Amino acid sequence: MEIKVLPLSEAEKKAKFTDESKLGFGKIFTDRMLLVEWKVGEGWVDGRIKKYEPFMLDPAAMVLHYAQEIFEGLKAYKWADGSIALFRPEMNARRFNHSAERLCMPEVPEELFVKGIEQLVALEQDWIPTSEGTSLYIRPAMIGIEAHVGVKPADHYYFFVILSPVGAYYSAGFKPVRILVEDKYVRAVPGGTGEAKTGGNYASSLKAGLEAKKKGFDQVLWLDGVHRRYIEEVGAMNMFFAYGDTIVTAPLEGTILQGITRDSVLTLSREFGLKVEERRIDVHELMNDIRTGKITEAFGSGTAAVVTPVGALCYTDQCLEVNGGGVGKHTQRLYDTLTGIQTGKIADKYGWIKKIK
Incomplete structure (x- = not known):
């Protein structure tokens, strides 16, 4: 046309x-x-x-x-x-x-x-x-x-x-956010519209997000809508957890967005020699693994922020810091590499960049 x-x-x-x-x-x-x-x-x-x-x-x-x-x-x-x-x-x-x-x-x-x-x-x-x-x-x-x-x-x-x-998403610097695991409301269920990028999904997330902000949190991490047990995604980001040199994220099973930055993070992680696992993560396992130090980093990915470090995760009455509340080495490297490719500071060997003539 x-x-x-x-x-x-x-x-x-x-x-x-x-x-x-x-x-x-x-x-x-x-x-x-x-x-x-x-x-x-x-x-x-x-x-x-x-x-x-x-x-x-x-x-x-x-x-x-x-x-x-x-x-x-x-x-x-x-x-x-x-x-x-x-x-x-x-x-x-x-x-x-x-x-x-x-x-x-x-x-x-x-x-x-x-x-x-x-x-x-x-x-x-x-x-x-x-x-x-x-x-x-x-x-x-x-x-x-x-x-x-x-x-x-x-x-x-x-x-x-x-x-x-x-403007720059991190106007005050690349700082970790605080996230509340939502245990009352749900965002999506199997067979629904969770993996579609449609406004209704975001409208239904507003109430939980506002309540979380009143409690001092930056964003909400959703659990699955059936068991209220398995980690899915944050409102505007796919979520990742580092177990040392293993990067774990929720699988694409029809209830979360097929993130383009998510796909890029997984590609880069493998390129860096990290092990990648796409699997269900039980929220109780998650909190225990943060408490015992098995989880060494947590971060989200999305178009707006590219990569967002997570410094604290709270679920019911538990509020735990990740990596001492700081930015992890994998998180920083992934952010630097992705933004470097996007802005031309790092060579694009993946064919991700499309120049406008």
Whole structure:
């Protein structure tokens, strides 16, 4: 599909940020967006890059009533030589379509997904910040917009991409977080939508997250929804535990997100000579192994933070420090290597980087 670029006058362009240290996350958006429509009987039509502006949706738009919505998250980086790089965008395209299939939405051709993002980012490249730790966050999404009150897949969809320059995730330094193991609420169950990146999963996590923050924790670690016993994932991260030189993480069994950074961490861990285990982790085993020192590090992985060290884990009345509350050597090495590849400071021998021409 040819994507049309609609004109944007100088008067319609926004004033760009002047202080990259105050960017934050997801608060500022660029001048343009990508929009493509899918209509029953026609398929994907009318691809265009246009002015970033609000949608006009019918109050009966099905996304507002039945939550047919999916999204992705990835980043663009401006390297020291002025080139622009994406990190594994084809993986986002495949996960996006995996989510689409689960929610009975049309798949977006991988070429349209990736090429559309490349074209949009190339047009908006002046918005990419260049300070240490900054990047251009890319948010593809799809919503059902057919005006119909009735439970069924929509006949009309918007696939769109918006861009947001974001600041360094660790503005105060690379510091460990405190995590509460959630023992009351559940996020997902087998056969549900846990492995789909859909807004409903995040809406259902809000209450537990707010309650945890009131208690002084940064994030919630979910247990499985059947036994309330096995470790799954943190709200925005896959979770890892180091037993010395063995890295352990929960298996992909349909209830947690198939993290792209997760896959990258596992690849690098093997490359570093570490043993990798994808297996169920009993929360009681976990707490005992932290207490006895068998677990030497804990960290999460995700697009926003890349790798996040965990300094303390709390479950019921137990609150235990991991690695003395500090950053472990494997955690630091994985973070340094991943961010180094993403920003061009370390050679990419895995084919993860896609340059925008």
